[in-house]
Amino acid sequence: MNGAGDPGEHAVSSGAVGSSSGYVLENGQEDTYDDADTLPLVAALDAVRTIVDTGRPPPDKPWEVDR
Template sequence: MGHRLDWASQETWFEDEHGQLLAVVTNGTRATVMLMHGDGDPGEHLIDARGEGRSGGFLLANGQVDTYADQDTVVFSVAGRAVAHLIEHGVWPDDVTVEDDRGT
């Protein structure tokens, strides 16, 4: 995958035949990657346990620009590889950390 800012949008959504939603929002350097099992599911997201500080510039489709804790995002190359693996295999790769936001 190339540099995300080379694409048309910084926010990308994927949906599979079962209604599972995958969202990727990037600032070009880091990305927040969320997986939800349908509308209303709090879902899960990739984390960087060693991330420190905050990063801004995450432009959403509605024009809002967000800032996230670096622990709640991953570097763009990790996001691209993890998303490709999830789409191809139906599971996250073993070397990423996922936080469950469902509270279960």
């Protein structure tokens, strides 16, 4: 993130279709994530490991800039 309020970037699952079954926010609003905006746990842990080790996103995984 480039500062307070920056939406940042995130890894994506290219080709994923659909959305999560949903979750409830503290204010009672129900929300979902598109499956393309999530990663399987193993892929997520690999991405985090690469970021911690190199300071950069993994070059072999799709990445989306939310700015």
